[in-house]
Amino acid sequence: MAEPYTPKAPLSPEEIDRLARKRAGAKLGWFIHAAVFVIVNLVVFSLSQYGFGRRPWSLAPFLGWGLGLALHGVSVWLLGAGGSLRERMVDKERERLQRAQDRRNQP
Template sequence: MSTTARLNADEIERLARKRAGVRMGWYIHALVFIAVNTLLTALSLASGRHWAIFPALGWGLGLLIHGVVVFLALPGGGLHERLLQQERARLAHQRDPW
């Protein structure tokens, strides 16, 4: 949101719930990642082979990308806000945005 635009209480509540939900989704993803990879590591050690690193690395990359999107690119993040401001400025100077 632009710093000049004012939100009413309902819009603030809706936006806050959306952002909190997205962040909660990442926390749940991280918790499941830890639980499953702990179990896989135990199974890997019990079998005498160290194969659990491969799913952990792959899934860890997915978790990292998910975190980047949630904390940097989605609303509330700096990158998203800057891109939004640029688009607003471009559209404000056009006669027909389409």
């Protein structure tokens, strides 16, 4: 398992609050996505079984959307806001951009 991300410089209280809100928002978004997934797929399954024909056509949307929900979960819980891989990549890009800007500003 990856080491927890520790920023190079201490975060200010405002930065901690902003990051916490961003992470909580991403997680809440996934929970809403999961709830809508369950409700809609129950309706689609009911229509498949008791409405439009008796063939199990509801499996295709379930699997497709389920894959999307799983990828959304990976992006939120493993790679997303605050994930160590993402934060390290952001730090690396920030450093690269800062070096490029410093080179342009040199006489």
